[in-house]
Structure formats: C-alpha cells, structure tokens
Amino acid sequence: MEIRRLALPDATRCAELEEQLFPGDNPWPRDIFLVEFAAPHTLYLGVFDGDDLLAYGGMAMLGPRDDPEFEIHTIGVDPEHQRRGLGRVLMDQLMAAADGVDGQVFLEVRTDNEAAIAMYERFGFVRQGIRRNYYQPSGADAYTMTRPSQSERNGQ
Template identity: 80%
Template sequence: MEIRRLTFEHAARCAELEELLFPGDNPWPRDIFVVEFAQPTNLYLGVFDGDDLLAYGGISQLGPRHDPEFEIHTIGVDPEHRRRGLGRLLMDQFMQLADGLDGEVFLEVRTDNEAAIAMYEAFDFRIIGERRRYYQPSGADAFTMKRASGSERRGV
C-alpha cells in the first residue's frame, strides 16, 4: 500500500466512496472534490493498493503560517477495507503536517460514529462541543473535536 496526493483524476472515485459511506448526508459529488483538490490550503491524500484508491482524506490549513490551525475536511475508507488501519495512516500524515507547524486541529464527527471518535481520541482529539442537526438531510448531530497544538500538549 502507498499514500499519495490525490489529483483531479481521483475525484470520481472519491465521490463513489462518498455515496457508499455517507448516503443520507449529502455525499460530495465529483465536482466538489475537484474544487477541494484545487485549493492551495488543502491537502488531500489517498491510500492506494496499486491503482485502487481504498481510502481518502483531506485537511485544510487556516490562518497565517506562523500561527496556523487545521481542519480535517473528510476521511473515508472503502467499506470492504475497513479495520485495516487505513484511516489511521491518513491521520498520521495529517497530524505530522499539523505538528510540523505547531497547529491545533479541528474536525466534526457524527455523534454515533463510535469507531471514528475512538480513532480521533487516540490522536489526542477531545470533544469541545456539539452541533445539533449538523449533517443534512439526515439531521444527525456532530461533535466538534479539537487536538491542541504540539506545544500546548507538551505544556510549553
């Protein structure tokens, strides 16, 4: 398996996976991925087995480079390849980026997605709030989670 940066040619596969993973919550179409990939502040990575995209994720850097914060936009794993640590591989990459610039990281996750919440907590994310009816059209609630910057976590 290999982690590579996603390009426009991967947008259709990402949209296909979104349909499988988030059918009741406005899965992103191909065109949204194309726009996301084009943003200079975004980094989208995929886990590949040969040419097969098995998992994808995106992070955005916000704020100035000397004092950044980051936001995880999405993480998705092909249902046939879950429980193999693919989401963790992507999170490792994203957390290395954030730690390299000493930035805090935010994300939203469905309150009923226990597996994702456990993974995020393993990366030192903590629940800091709840957004009622965040996901549409399902109306599912989301937790907002935050991972403190490296210097904050070390008490510096």
C-alpha cells in the same frame, strides 16, 4: 500499499466512496473534490493498492502561516477495507503535517460514529461540544473535536 497526494483524476473515486459511506448526509460530489484538491491551502491524501484508491482524507490550513489552524474536511475508507488501519495511516500523515507547523486541528464527527470518535481520541482529540442537526438531510448531530497544537500538548 502506497500513500500519495490525491490528484484531479482521483475525484471520481472519492465521490463514489462518499456515496457509499455517507448516503444520508449530503455526500460530496466529484466537483467539490476537484475544487478541494486544487486549493492551495488543502492537503488531500489517499491510500492506494496499485491504482485502486482504498481510503482518502483531507484537511485545510486556516489562518496565518505563523499561527495556523487545521480543519479535517473528510476521511473515508472503502467499506471492503475498513478495520485494517487505513484511516489511522491517513490520520498519521495529516497530523504530521499539522504538527510540522505546530497547528491546532478541528473536526466534526457524527455522535453515533463510535469507531471514528475512538480513533480521533487516540490522536489526542477531545470533544468540545455538539452541533445539533449538523449533518443534512439526516439531521444527525456532530461532536466538534479539537486537538491542541504540538507545543500545547508538550506544555510549551
């Protein structure tokens, strides 16, 4: 398996996976992925087995370079390859990028997605609040979670 930055041709597969993973919550179409991949302030990575995209994840850097914040936009694993640590592998890479510039990280996650919540908590994320009816059209609630910057986690 290989981890690499996602490229424009990968947008179609990401959109297919979104349809499978988030059918009731307005999954991202191919065109959104194209825009996200091309943005200068985003990092989108995929886990590949040969040419097959098994998992993807992306985040954006917000704020100034000397005091950045990051927001996880999406992370997903092909249902046939879940529970194999692929989401964790992607999070390792994304969190290393945020730690490289000492940035805090934010995300939203469905309150009923216990596997994802547990993974995020293992990475040091804590629940900050609930966003009611965040996911549409399902109306599912989301936890807002944050992970302090590396210097904050180290007490500096």
